[in-house]
Amino acid sequence: MTKMGRPTKYTEELAIEICNHIGAGGLSLLDISKLDGMPSKTSILSWINRYDYFLSHYVKAQEQRAGHMSERIVDVAFDDNVDPAHKRIQVDTLKWLMSKQVPKRYGDKIEHTNIEGKEAVDTPTKELEAKLAEYDKG
Numbered sequence: 001m002t003k004m005g006r007p008t009k010y011t012e013e014l015a016i017e018i019c020n021h022i023g024a025g026g027l028s029l030l031d032i033s034k035l036d037g038m039p040s041k042t043s044i045l046s047w048i049n050r051y052d053y054f055l056s057h058y059v060k061a062q063e064q065r066a067g068h069m070s071e072r073i074v075d076v077a078f079d080d081n082v083d084p085a086h087k088r089i090q091v092d093t094l095k096w097l098m099s100k101q102v103p104k105r106y107g108d109k110i111e112h113t114n115i116e117g118k119e120a121v122d123t124p125t126k127e128l129e130a131k132l133a134e135y136d137k138g
Contacts, residue, residue: 010047010050010051010054012053012054014039015047015051015053015054015057015058016057018032018038018044018054018058018061019054019057019058019060019061020061021035022058022061022062022064022065023060023061023062023063023064023065024064026065026068026069026072027065029041029044029045032044062101062102063101063102063105065101066097066098066101066102066105066106069094069097069098070094070098070106072094073091073094073095076090076091076094077091
């Protein structure tokens with residue numbers, strides 16, 4: 001198979017095609033850059049930084065790609081042909097990637113609570129100061 005030349009000009013159509021490869025196909029930018037007629041990874045990254053249209057579609061595609069990873073986790077977890085140690089590495093890697101690419105959905109939730117177990121962000125400043133003064137006395 002002969003490799004066609006890489007496009008050097010950004011178009012919204014090409015941006016959508018790239019995002020479809022990411023979201024619907026679950027491909028990485030490196031995988032996409034190896035496809036016939038696709039730009040280099042460097043070009044794709046520069047376009048993401050330069051064009052808001054591409055950036056917004058890219059973010060959505062990354063979220064969709066995380067869905068592919070979650071399906072892959074299930075496949076790996078239930079594959080009896082995969083060594084348990086290797087299985088754990090694969091699953092942990094996919095979970096880590098998902099948590100970094102879509103942290104609001106797949107990242108660790110961190111709760112901030114005060115000493116009474118209430119969310120600290122919900123405690124008004126004056127109430128918090130009064131509680132601190134009370135604890136200082138006791």
